[in-house]
Amino acid sequence: MKFGKRILSAILAVSMALTFVLTGCSSEESGNSTAASGGSAADKKLSVAILLNGTLGDKAFFDSAANGAKMMESELGCTTKVIEMTADETKWIPALTDASENPDYDIIIVGTWQMTEKLEQIAEQYPDKKYIIFDSSVDYKDGKCPNVYSIEYKQNECAFLAGVAGALTTKTGKIGFVGGMENTVINDFLVGYIQGAKAANPNIKVLTSYVGNFTDTAHAKELTLAQINQGADIVFQCASNAGLGVIDGCAQKQKYVIGVDSDQALAFQSSDPTKAQYILTSALKRVDISITTAVKEAQAGTLKYGKSETLGLAENCVGLGTYNKAVTKDVQDKITEFSKKIQSGSIKVDTAFGKSTSEIEAVKASVKP
Structure with missing residues (x-):
């Protein structure tokens, strides 16, 4: 399959000398489709916190998310912070709360189904904060979570x-x-x-x-x-x-x-x-590509919070x-x-x-x- 050979040599490269163009292909699942406010990518550089409910070094899922942070810095000029919350669930809500109260972070990113309910709780408490969750989707019923964008995968x-x-x-x-x-x-x-x-x-x-x-x-x-x-x-x-x-x-x-x-x-x-x-x-x-694409859209003011999208083979x-x-x-x-x-x-x-x-x-x- 050409997909693997064409773009994957850059996945874990420290230099992050990426040559492909990030695109935001997706299919709508649910939500309010409320676009983020803000300037264009040229005049708005975002600060992004990525909170991992695990640790780096898995050479897989969490490392891909961290690789996304590098892509955001090199491709979008973002400032990023990767926070390892570890697998200790007692640390997750406090870490997410601390990040939400930090005025320096424009967007907070979390992942997996284990963080879904916790994010729903915190997102309601901090309605002015913007969040992205990957590999899961929050509940958007009755207008809930208008400040959260969800990414799911096929x-x-x-x-x-x-x-x-x-x-x-x-x-x-x-x-x-x-x-x-x-x-x-x-x-x-x-x-x-x-x-x-x-x-x-x-x-x-x-x-x-x-x-x-x-x-x-x-x-x-x-x-x-x-x-x-x-x-x-x-x-x-x-x-x-x-x-x-x-x-x-x-x-x-x-x-x-x-x-x-x-x-x-x-x-x-x-x-x-x-x-x-x-x-x-x-x-x-491709957690790295998907979260970077989402941040790129947020930076341009076009990311549609309040909705979930599912990405698969067709979206690379x-x-x-x-x-x-x-x-x-x-x-x-x-x-x-x-x-x-x-x-x-x-x-x-x-x-x-x-x-x-x-x-x-x-x-x-x-x-x-």
Whole structure:
């Protein structure tokens, strides 16, 4: 798939010498569509705080958000501050409150479903402050949260392509999935992954495990080794920091791992090339591009607060990263074909959103060894 090769070499580059143009393609979901007030990008440089409900170093989701801060500085001239709130939930409301009371911050950015209710609470208390939430959406019913812009992703689309890659590359006919905490977003990855794998190989088998959190690398590695012992030779990790344990386990057993959120092959290329060689590809969720695009619109006075938008393959905000040499040209061509069919609408990718627990379990059971 050309998407990965065309723009992803810049994801983690310290220089941030970006050459592509940021665009704001999206599809409206809900909200009031109230545009931000302010001057043009030429005369208004914003100060942005990005509050992470975790820590940097995952080489994936949170690192992508931090990379967005660098993009805002280099492309938009913004002043940014990345704040690691850690995984300790008791710190999240105080940190969000402190940022909201800081007059220096024009926009405050948070992410994930774990921050949704907390942001709804704080946004109501600080109606003059502007907020962006990524990978989740606040509740806009009855005119709530007119000062919040929400970004959601079609992670099921990139996961579908990851499933195709896995199913067409496996030698054992068994592939794995290790999620962090089981929730709708993680299961959206899973549902898309299974659908893509079955589309490429109707006889594929998929092992599924959850760490129970996004931080326990040791347990994630244990789950990975257990799947490998059951015959999986490719494991897709969707577990943020805990996913580093999946990568470690696969490298130890010389099996392939599919990374998530950022191009993890590039992330490990210089720091740990041994692990990098076992990363088959990565299912990308371009947090960096999406939040930078939103801030660019806010800076121009065109960002529509009070609404949620969902970004996918068509908007270049999800896709696959660098391919390992194990992914043959024929497989890459087939992935590209599937991608085109998804974007044209001839393939409708299934989603975990709106599915009951029993329906999710049925999806898992359909490919259980």
